[in-house]
Amino acid sequence: MLHRTSPLLAPLAVAVLMLAGCASADAGTPAASPASGGHGAVDGAKEMSEPPLAVVTIDPGGVVRQLDLLDETVAELGDVPAASRASTDGRHVFADSGDGLAIVDSGRWTWDHVDHFHYYLAAPVMLGQVAGRGPATVATTSSSTTGSTGIFFAGSGEAVLLDTAAMSKGELVERFRLETAPHDGMAVPIGSYALVTQPQGGVAASVSIVDEDGMPQPGAGADCTDARGTVTTRVGAVIGCADGALLATLVDGEVELERIPYPEGTTAPPATAFAGRDGRPTVAGPAGDQGIWLLDTRARTWTLLAVDRPIVQATAVDDEAQHVLALGADGRVLVIDGTTGALLAQTEPLVAESLATDAGSPTLVADQPRAYLNGPAERAVYEIDFADAARISRTFETPTSPALLVVTGR
Template sequence: MKNVPHRSLFVAALFAGAALALTGCAQPSPRGPTPAPAADDHGAVTGAAEVSEPQLALITVDPDGDVHQLDLLDESVAELGTVTAPVRTATDGRYVFADGGEGVSIIDSGRWTWDHVDHFHYYLGEPALLGAVAGSGPAAVATTMSSTTGGTGIFFAGSGEAVLLDTGALAKGEIVERFRIQTGAHDGVVVPLGSFALVTQPRDGVAASVTVLDEHGVLVPGATAACADARGTVTTRVGAVIGCADGALLASLVDGAVEIERIAYPADTAVPPARAFAGRDGRPTVAGLAGTDTIWLLDTRDRAWTLLRVDRPIVQATAVDDEADHVLALGADGRVLVIDGVSGQTIAQTEPLVAESLATDVGSPALVADQHRAYLNAPAEGVLYEIDFADGARIARTFPTPAMPAFLAETGR
C-alpha cells in the first residue's frame, strides 16, 4: 500500500556556495590511475588518483579497535591501525565513524565515488586514521552523498551537543568543526544539507522538533518543523530524511532554500514507526524495521510509504531499490532473506550464516548492499560473506578475517 499525503514548509534562506559545474567531465582512462587535479573538482582531492572502476573495500573493526581493510578487487588485507574500541560504526562510503561512547574516531578508507547521476568518477588515495571528535554519550552520525564537500553531522546524546564537521577538510586529512552547539541531552541528530544543517530540539528529554541552522550554527528564522520522537536519518538522492513518530520529514534544497515536507504514515496501519533507515547509496527508497516481522519502505521520490509483512522475525532490513525491487533482511535465525519489495514474499534465502553471532554478544552483524552484491560480517564465526542477492542468495565469496570482524562498513561506493 502507498500513501502520498504531505505538507511543505519553505524555509527562506539563501543557499551559500556556488554549484559545481556539471560540464566538461573527463572520462577516466581504462588503462589505470591518472593523477587527480589539485582542485577539489568532481570529487577529486590532491594526492588521490582517478581510476576506471570503483575501488570497493570492506572495513572491519574488532572489539579492541583494530582496523583492517579488505580490498574486494584483489582480496588483499591491510592493517590500518587502532581506534578506541567502538560500540557502533557508521559510514558515508568513504569514511568510517567509530563511536567509542565518549567520542567518535574517523577512519579514511582512501576510496570514494563521485556520483554525477548519469556517470561516476572513482578515486583511490591512501587510507588513514584521522583522529577523533570528542563528545559525551552515544553518537549519531549523519552524512551526505559527497565525501569531499559539504558537512558531516555528529550528535552526542549525553551532552546534547550537535557538531557539524567540514567534509572538505576531512578529505584533506583535517578534522574541522564548522559549529558545535548545545541543545540539551537527548537522542538527537544533526543532519547536513548543502550549506545548512537540521538539528533536533528536545522537549522533556525527547526530540520534539527540527530546526534549520546555517553552516555557522545560526538559526534560520522561522525554520522549525514538529517531529515528535525524532529518530533515525538517512540521505537519499532526493534529500535528507528524519524519522518521526507519525512518519518522516524529507528536507531538500529548492531554489537556494530548505524545503521540509512531512510524509505521514498511512492512517490505516498500526505498526511501530521506523527508528532507523538503510538503503543502497544513491537510490531514493530506504527501509526501516516496523516491529519484528514488518518493514517500512519509504520512497522519497514518490513521497510514499509501503508496508511489507515478512513471513518470519527479522532483525535488519535494507532496500536495494533495483529494477526487481529487492529488499534484503537479516532473519532472527541468521539467514539473509531476499524479499520481493512489492509483495513482501521471501524469494530466496541463505543458510543460517550468523546464528552464533546473533546468539552471543561478541559483535554486531551488519547487512550492507551495493548495486551487485550484499556483504555480511559474522563476528563469532570469524568470516565475511559476499552474497549475490539477484542469483538466489548465492554465496559468491567468503573471506576469513585476521581479527574478529565485530563491525563492518563497505567503502569505495
C-alpha cells in the same frame, strides 16, 4: 535551546598514520590522475576505472582492517578506541566509542555525477577523534569531499558540524558545536544548512534549521515527535518521526521540509533506522514485528511489507527488480520482492551464533549486485549474490572478530 560552544578536537593515541604503501593501492586500472579540486578529486589520489570497493572491519580491541574486494588483499590501518558501532559516508569510517568519535579515511570514494561517476583511490589515513560524551549519531550527505558531516553526542547534547572538504584533505574542522539538553538526537547536514533535533522531556520532539555557522533560521523547523533514524537519499535528507518522516530538500538554495505520513490506519511500529543502496531514492527499515517499511522519497510514499519472521535489519537495493534485503533474527539473509513482499530466496543461518551472543552486531550492507554481512562470532565476512538465489559468492575469514563492518569506495 541551542547554545554555541568552542570547537574541541582530541587526537587519537595513534595520532596520524598514513599508509603510503597500502597493499591494495594498485587495485583496478588507474586512469590519468585528475586535477585537484574537480569531480571529487583530492591531491595525491588516483582516478580509477571502477569503484575501489573495500570492506572495513573493526575488531573488539579497535584494530581497523581494510579488505580490498578487487584483489582480496588485507591492510591493517591502525587502532581506534574500542567502538560499539560504525558508519560511513562511502569513504570515511566513523567509529563510536561512547566517549568520542574516531574517524578513519579509507582512501576510497566515488564522485556521483548522476549520469556518470568518477572513482578515486588514495592512501588511507587515521584522521583523529572528535570529542564528545555518550553515543554519537552520524549523518552524512551523498558527497565525501564537499559539504558537511553532522554528529550528535547524546550524553552532552552537543551537535557538531564538520567540514567534509577539510576532512577529505586530512583535517578535522568544526563548522559549529551547539549545545542542547542531552537526548538521543541528530545533526543532519543538507546544503549549507543542518537540521538539529530539539528535545522535550529528554526525547527529540522537533527539528530546527541552522546555517553552517550554527545560526538558527527564524521560524524554520518542524515538529518531529520521537525523532529517530536518518539517511540521505538521491532526493534529500530523511528524519524518522513517530507519525512518519520529515524529508528535507533544497529548493533555490533554501531548505524545504515536507512530512511523509504513515498510511492511514496503520498499526505497525514506526521505522527507527533506515538503510538503502547509495544514490537511490528508496530506503527500508524494520517495522517492529510486523515486517519492513519501505520509504520511497521520490514518490513520497510508505509501503509495509509483511515478513514471516522477526527482522533485525532491512535495506532497500532499489534496483530494476526492486529487491529488498533483510537479516532475520535466525541469522539468515532474506531476499524479498519489494513490490509484493514475496520471499524470493534466503541463505543458511550465517550469523545465528553472533545474534545469540554479545560478540558484536552483524551488519548487512547492500551494493549492486552484491551484499556484505559480518559474522563477529563466526569470524567471517560474507559476500552474497542476492540476484542469484542468495548465493554466497565469497567468504572471507578474519583473524579476529569483525565486530563492526562498513563498505567503502561507493
